[in-house]
Amino acid sequence: MVDMDNRAEVREFLMSRRAKITPQQAGIPEYGNRRVPGLRRGEVASLAGVSIEYYSKLERGGLAGVSASILDAIARALQLDDAERAHLFHLAHAADGTSAGMRPRRRPAKRWVPRPSLQWALDHFTAPAIVRNGRMDLLAVNHLGRGMHAALYDSDPGRPPNFARFTFLHEDSHTFYPHWDEAADICVAILRTEAGRDPHDTLLQDLVGELSTLSADFRWRWGAHDVRTHGAGAKTFHHDVVGDLELFYESVDMISDPGLTLTLYVAEPASPTAHALDLLASWTANQPIEVESGQQST
Known part of the structure; x- marks a missing residue:
């Protein structure tokens, strides 16, 4: 730790x-x-x-x-x-x-499960939607969000998915994030921001220790002490089945679940990415994927 x-x-x-x-x-x-x-x-x-x-x-x-x-x-x-x-x-x-x-955190419970109403809301969104915490654990998704992040889930099937571990400990992240350096910078800045907001989070301390030990790329970024808010913007992803996805995102803090962030992705109408999302929806519908929460402590 x-x-x-x-x-x-x-x-x-x-x-x-x-x-x-x-x-x-x-x-x-x-x-x-x-x-x-x-x-x-x-x-x-x-x-x-x-x-x-x-x-x-x-x-x-x-x-x-x-x-x-x-x-x-x-x-x-x-x-x-x-x-x-x-x-x-x-x-x-x-x-x-x-x-x-x-600190507006609820951490008595060890595992967090999305309310049925939250999962229903995610499932009715027609583009990828995810919920994460400040440690970058992916906690809940809709079906399209699960399909979009298939590489993340497949990279570490033994434990709930975490964006930081995927980014710095798995080579597949360099394919998933065509602009990997930018994605890595953002990831570490979010973790550093969370560390300032909640310095007593032992799970975050453990994660930082793990990544600092195993990744020089993480170690020097962590030492830069850069922080950022992550509210809205555009990102490029590469999916092994449907290709590149140029997605806009909106992230909001969840008032009902302090410490969690809901991110909604959307493609420009009639764009190649919009068509790719249609293909992704067809692909995920044919996959034996059960949509689950990460069920982690928030």
Whole structure:
């Protein structure tokens, strides 16, 4: 199990964000030789309106008790995007010891099963639909979602499917994701975001430890401390039977099941992908596939 030490997480996150901002981007003059890329601590402190001693304390991991206004000032100085700013606040809550109380998680139960009404809703959607948690476990699908992710299910039949394990531990992922590097970056950023939101999730810690041990590609991406929200966009997949799928997706947090995300995929009407989805529907209808949830802890 990987111990996600909060002070180390804070230090590495702030240092990695500081390294990404140049003086030109920050609108300050550049002077002297720089031993490391990005801004100096003193420059961040000045931009945030705090002393260098205070900012240095924060960057050493001392976020406990820091006010929201100071966190906002640091976020502005480092030009954090919405996902990065939220991650900084989650790290601060964890440092205060308040993250457990603020965490909208239901984890007493060991296994999660979709309500019949949720499965009915998924099944009535005519394109692929899936439910996952922040650890990237695939928990529920409709029939077309199951068919679309056949490679994921086949890659590790001994346990519930997990996008991160599939991406980094199975060669088939390089075929399934034609833009594999982008898919890998997104996968790790989602896991890193979840780690900030729920630093006490031992199953996530175990997963990160497993992937860090077995995959150098995962290890260096994890060390980059990149985070992101994953709400909407377009992705390309390759299915062994129907070929390439250019799909748009919409992801929403499930209010009735905190911590879970529902993703709906759709093809542009009358496009080659729309035709491919019709073929995929015919193919899945002839497969001996039982649609099941991953039945994992949420």
